[in-house]
Amino acid sequence: MDRRIVVVLLLVVLLGGALACSPGSPDPAGPATAPPATDVPQAQVDDALGRIDDVVAATMRATGVPGVAVGVVHGDRTVFTKGYGVRELGKPDPIGPGTVFQIASLSKPVSSTALAALVGKGRFGWDDPVHPHLPELVFSDPYVTEHVTFADLYAHRSGLPGLTGNRLEEIGYDRAAIFERIRYVPLDPFRATYSYSNFGMTAAGEAAARVAGTTFEDLMQQELFGPAGMTSSSARSADYRARPDRATGHIRVGGSWQIGPGRDPDAQAPAGGISSTVEDLSRWIRLQLAGGELDGTRIVAEEALAETHTPHILRTPPTGPETIGAFYGLGWNVDVDHLGYVRWSHSGAFTTGAATTAVLLPELGLGVVVLTNGSPIGAAEAIADTIVDDVVRGGPTRDWTTAWAERVAPLFQPDPELAAPPPNAAPARDLSAYVGTCSNPYYGAFTVTAEDGQLVLHEGPGGRPFPLTHWSGDSFTIIESPELPDQRSKVTFTIGPDGRATSLDVGGQPGVNVLTCTP
Template identity: 25%
Template sequence: MKQIVTLFLAVTCALTAVSQTKQKTPDYAKRLSGVEKELEKVLADQKVAGYSVAVVYKDKVLYSKGFGYRDYENKKPVTPNTLFAIGSSSKAFTAAILGQLEKEGKLKLDDLATTHLPQLSFKYDYMNTGITIRDMMCHRTGLSRFDYSWYLFNTSNRDSLIQRVKYMEPNTKLRQKWQYNNFMFLAQGMIAEKITEKSWEDNIQQRFFVPLKMTRSNTNIFTTQKDPDASLPYTLDEKSAITKIPYYNINGMGPAGSINSCANDMANWVSTWIMDGKFNGKEIIPAAYVRDASSAQMVVSGGRPGEHPDIQFSNYGLGWFLKSYRGHYLVEHGGNIDGFSANVAFYPSDSIGIVVLTNQNGSAATDIVRNILSDKLFALDPIPWNADAKKRMDEMMEMKQKVKNSTDSLQVKNTHPSHPLKDYAGLYGNPAFSEFMVTWKNDTLFTFIAGEKTWLKHYHYDVFEFKSVDKKDDSPEEDDNHFLINFGTANNGKIESASIEMDEPGQATVFARQPIKVNLSGDDLNKYVGDYDLEGMTVKIYLKGTTLMLLVPGQPDYETVSVGNDTFDLAIAKGYSIKFTVENGNSKAVTFIQPNGNFTAKRK
């Protein structure tokens, strides 16, 4: 028995010694030999203008190369230093600033968000007293995307943007469901600004770009546009042709996605994460935060294996998506902004990082290329990622045409607006979004939205389509967006609202018609002041500072808002207004315009 035990111990020790022997690192660079042929095919099959790639092992760049064109029309090639917008791949940068601040003792990720950012206020008290910084970092606040709020109504004023949050209705309870929300990353960037007393842009530059030698990177699209090795933005039109589109300036929502970078610079970023937050031996991101951020914080979806049984689970860390890719732990984040897509990924257990940046809008190429490279690096049987995606793209284009045809079939022909077109002109607003103005010119309705002038083409009844406008001569252009706006009529017969389907299909966001304020001086307002007889009842019009007030016996004082043409809306009574009759510079009468009729009072 003793001999058997001795033999068992000897074998165990031998096995332990073997397991502790340092395994030889695979020749990853050799495994990538000849990959260009496949990557060029992705370029052609996915109809991409261009993209760049970088692959790192620990702190070494194994491979970096550009494919296709940064300027498709002039055939200027992509290089590993070509600048692309990386969109939401920026989120890990913003969250990492807070990871640094936690180590510096400036905050804790489990602090209430509102304690660090007084400008941030949620709609309900339980949200203000419950939502932590960590909740915002992993998208579990109960708020859905509300992306059209910042995308269609962008502004460089971050205080203005963050104030919209308090009007956003949650659609689920706190921490109950993962829901992507860019405003929560704006808030994180603003928390960093408040604590450091530096702009988010300066924090990114000083905390990451400089120490990581990301000398090509910036946070401003105008800086990118001036760069001689910057990519132009492209999309596929309805005929799958590569088409140049305008740059989108995301500066206001910068912390959620305004970094512009190149493959070589981003290689340093992923290498830092692989090396537990160190770059060239110096800690840039706290190691404890690196582990926290790349560990599961919230379930995105069930992640049960589907078509590919060795691709499992779908979780979210802090600014990173987490997945199991064919037996390898994958940390990644995509990015999309007009004309650009990105995927930044690393396999912490394998010390491998992959960056793919492209100038195609909403591109599948970034994931395809990452997966092709991953299969080669890990010596896995290849999956036809590109062929499968090409088939899906062809099916999607066919489906788009069917959707267009079905949308056209929903149109009720030979109908007319219920009002003259000029009646739809006005200011419309929703506090969770912003305001937009509809104007009437040459018997045509226009609006200015998402930074562009847009034609409102009659669709049916009081529903209109958003259509592009030729920038040269303001003439309408036909396109296929089928983005609809539905005007609503009040009981008094006037247009009172405009509804647009925003974030959730089938759920319209209502923009109430707003009074267009006209600023008048005290002298201008004095002509309206006086007592008016309304069927034996005295109604008083008086000034409170520079505001015209209305006093009806037995009712509270009403503040009015000048909307021009001697007309004033009651500030707190929607649908109610007063219009003065002025002769020779003095008011002779006032007419009360309200849903149940119009009533005129003569001046005493």
């Protein structure tokens, strides 16, 4: 499977909460009837908390994930925080409730909370246009440029395709450079299409910081982390790396876990660059469930925060007459879950070694957060779903570890078409036919070189090298991420009458995928 498609499907499957939040999915424990919050006996809650150690141990045995941290909130109290496993393989340092993890896309509802704080203070409105505050954000459709709002970008309904900016970030472009390139991307229908966009949301976060007269990173500290007492949280990757009690990311290669290559997500900080602990995130969950208050202090205006929990776009349409759709709010998945409750949720996933999730059932005053230091294999979601089932129903409604493993595993299978050249592969031309510079306004200039008998594609402002493996004819395969060595993408040259490359199709982002080549 093309590596870019793997990433997109991970967003759909993991970040969309595809199992636990699928209305109409079978529930072996019986029909879902949502009782009032007081109908969950305290003894049942206590019993569920007492089983968390076993739940985590079973999932860690099944998956091998090196480290896990869990936090549970109920009744405006943090009733459980604990760490399991190790911060880094090969070292004895344990995970604790104060261990800092990269939380990846769980950053989205965290950052939307800080923006809600500004909305509540009247600094801007969710339905205000973004362009006056971020004039360099220009879309390919002038109407969208002038009318796209903070809510549009936080609900992924701007029409900006989800792939936009992701590859640019990976090859070394910073936030400002990515914003400048958004104008070249063809859009999907405005306010009629849900497309999960890291850099659309990042643009809204940057615009909010401009309104506040600060950086986004300082905005998070001023509006949320400081007031909420989230003392170990930050939107700067340098702060994460400086923490002595820090979980190192791990990847699974060939069935074995190893230390990952690391990830600096600063370019997309509002969408994926926050680091935190289960202690801090439990405080944040309490704030969510209490409508913006924490320990008797109003931190976020209730109405502004409620907008983040309100459906703003249909994420997944109904699959039949007895099902309902799944929705996205402002940084939150908003659904009716398999238990019959309204569920606010979000997951985070870095293939470089982070997988996280938070699940909130506001009717019950219940919230669960799970952080792991392994690549996304469904372990965090399995633990969270089992804990929620234990609290609400007194036991799991299914084997969540197996369910999530089965859901995620196919995404990491190599594409059989690209794993090896086809049986009747056409030979490549002399490598000199492909050597040169290929560019377009979106990607900038890539150079193609021949080194020791192999083509190498150099991408991004630093010329990051990617060896090309011949596939057939003028097509080659490329491994774009070291943590996904089996996931290959295909690039194809077009050759002109003079026998030299005239263009290069790098796949991925439609509308900007073809680069013009010169010798």
